[in-house]
Amino acid sequence: MSTYTPHTSAEIQAMLDVVGVKSLEQLYQGLESLFVKDMDLPAGKSQQEVARYFENLAAENKVFGSIFLGAGAYQHYIPPVVKSLLSREEFVTAYTPYQAEMSQGILQGIFEFQTMIAELTGMQVSNASLYDGSTALADGILMLGERKKNKVLVSEGIHPRSLEVVKTYLVPQGIQIEKIALDENGRTSLADLKAKLTPDVFAVAVAQPNFFGVIEDAAAIGEAVKAAGAGYIMQVEPFSCAMLKTPFACGADIAVGEGQPLGMPLSFGGPYLGFVGAREKLVRKLTGRIVGKTSDANGNDAYVLTLQAREQHIRREKAASSICSNQALCALTATIYMATAGKTGMKEVASQCVSKAHYLAAEMVKIPGFRLKYSAEFFNEFVTVTDTPADEIIRKCAEKNILAGLKLSGHEILWCATEVNTKADMDQLLAVLKEVK
Amino acid sequence: MKTIFEKSVPGKCAISLAPCDVPAYDLDASLLRETPLNLPEVSEVEVVRHYTALSKRAYGVDDGFYPLGSCTMKYNPKLNEEVAALPGFTGIHPLQCECTVQGALKAMHTLSRKLAAITGMDEVTLQPAAGAHGEYTALQLIRAYHLDRGDTGRDKIIVPDSAHGTNPASAAMNGYTVVNIPSAADGCVDLDALRSAVGPDTAALMLTNPNTVGIFDKNIAKIAQIVHDAGGLLYYDGANLNAIMGTIRPGDMGYDVVHLNLHKTFSTPHGGGGPGSGPVGCKAALAKYLPGPVVTEKDGKYHLTSVGGKSIGCVKTFYGNFLVMLRALAYIEVLGKEGIKLASQLAVLNANYMMARLKDKFPTYSSDICMHEFVVSCDKIKEEIGVTALDFAKAMIDRGMHPPTIYFPLIVHEALMFEPTETESKETLDWACDTVLDLVAEAYKDPAAFKQHPRKMPIGRPDEVTAARKPVLIYKA
């Protein structure tokens, strides 16, 4: 048994003497009536045995040879420098950088992250991260809250799980949520949006690209929202920002998103990364940690946690959010990824995603019984409708070590392609699909 | 130190991607980004040097003593990192068929059962991403519980004035009105104040035990009864669980719902501010409100099961910070029943040992045995020579230790809150106590010079006022 505690029994005795108690048990003197009778835990094991236990568990999972499933979690190439730098213990084993003087590295890393998120989304301010893309959306909607309005419009193109999280967050605050329908092309219906933009609406939320991969006419939505005097929030996929019109240019007040594609492995759903960019006027409405640049008495550049009076440890029940720990190491992952990919790499990944998804879609619709559900332009995901049941397709793919897209309904599948899917992999998938009867 | 943006040179790129092997597809120009994308352009070696340099301007548990009170900065075992990096875990998609992720589901199920055993709760969800997220989730359960029983008038959450700020903030996020009650002189719950605060509008009392001054509230059974008699629930803030694991369980103390911090109590690294993980455990009566899906086991097979119509919904896109869960499970597997108990006992011993060695120079908040952390006050020193808790913190930095938590809990003036944790040796504690006592001498010798700490860091004390008045949050060329 290893306990990770460094004391010898002689030291424990010496320490007990200094404290003035006879035994470790006696440290809990007077609490005996509360002592646990039986805790259902097995005895400890050696590290070697535990390592083997986990290797066996890992072996019970299937890592697919090629993956065409996205739907909120995306496989991308992760450069080795990212993993290597992220394993540095100073980053891994530090707490939140409360003591600025001994945490400049972490604080500067967050400052660079904020800058990159602002750059990507076109926004003016950002924070140190939020839990994930869904909680970021919920937080973002709440940031737009106005005293006299209590309704938010949410596009049906938002990820269904994000919508669930938004509901969980908003309902206890007495905020009404209404959905905006998609049109037959898969885009958020402008007509439905305009009809529902009543004076009690304080925010409109749209995803870009949306859950079905479709690229929204985000600027037109922005205009309609502005005209109605509501706030506009876009939930964006980070690579799409490198290629598509920025949320800022589309008139969004806030851009949030899931940062997992930026260097984080799939990891069965977490840890991932919520990011937020906002217009300057909303800076004091931002939730979570924020790093600012200042100087010390000698004029050196210095980074600190700032605008702290917004936060729970100071504002307590008047704080907009209780967030304390966020996803700092994931934010650093994204920072190092974006520094590595840089301007050209980010655009290249985005462009390969588009090209590969379009190749795959174009080839799929050549297969009899396959058609695209939506006609609107898409980014790296698209929906097929097939004569063959979706389950059948997914099962056949799995037999060939391929993880097919997400089943949306009996005959609909949401497919994804990124830069990691080679033409050969896609052709193999297409061959399987052709065989499915 | 320059930012990565200042090191950018047009034309450089550090990622090496395979060329696109399908025809390029161009989106319609009307959809495209017009704003330039000013991300850094640097080579691979420059990325490595830049972030390595940043890492050297940071301080983690591996670097040295980190007695940050309320944060349980214990050693993060390397085994945990190794298992969390196994490709069989990092390479699986959250939406792949459950028959292909049995190992992952088994790990989650096992962890939630073990956490239930440690806390004395019936069910545990692993979904929340951090402690405050867990608090938030737990309050949703409380809200759902009362509403489901038609008990619609319970709109108040009682919080002691010594509580972590996340408690009242999480309550307010759930639409609750927060009722703050003063603590008794010993930092424990003032039973009379509690009695007069509870009523038919009480949804719950949020309470950590040991409390935030490191004292175990011996009245916990009475407290539970007062709250329960009023129809409210008792919520356990798990931030201080490291004091009592294996000896006392929240479930046996009368708590109905609890959140844990895997990144504190269960040794997962804090990553400079996350990712953490904030599981929530509850008694059977609250189980039907848990966020879905939950992992269930039947005949050796594991399933992601929907909780049903009474679930509060979900609080995260997928199932939680999975890789953090694996690390915590590895920790519990290694320690086992006895190791878990010993960890808490030694955490308490270490805190008491430090307190015993420091109490001559600093008034402690309690003369009694403390739990895993203790609070001393610099109030007397401040009165005598004007040196504050902040000054002591900054001086400790120059001596190579991370300072304790300062100015918390709010009920103690000039507070220094030490939580050494069980993974520190007697030698380290002796060194830290000698250092702190030596700093007291240094402060009395020349208070003005003492206020100039830190001197050995890359920066001196930063100008936080300007940072907040004129926020500069992004780099501008």
Add this chain to the structure above:
Amino acid sequence: MSKYKYLKSHEWYCEECGKVGISDFAQHELGDIVFVELPEVGDEVEAGKAFGNVESVKAVSELYSPVSGKVVEVNEELQSAPELVNKDAYAAWMIKVEPSEAPKDLLSEEEYKKLTAE
């Protein structure tokens, strides 16, 4: 006699001009003020109820209104220069109120001075 009257919570009210601010004692206690959050013109304020707050780096304090009425003017200058409150707490007024009724139970300058001297 001073034109200022006070709340125990350290806000001053100028009956002549209808302006509200915080006392010099209060700004000193708060330390460097980094942000002042104020209502909008047209909002109603109520005597004894919070109408905004002031932030220092590590604290936030509510501002209570000495008087009931409608906000007719807000000192916008404080948005970009909160330090003005530290510089001269009386020049740095926060809101101007058109009272709906005469303020009650305010402290005189002397009474307030006595309070803060304790």
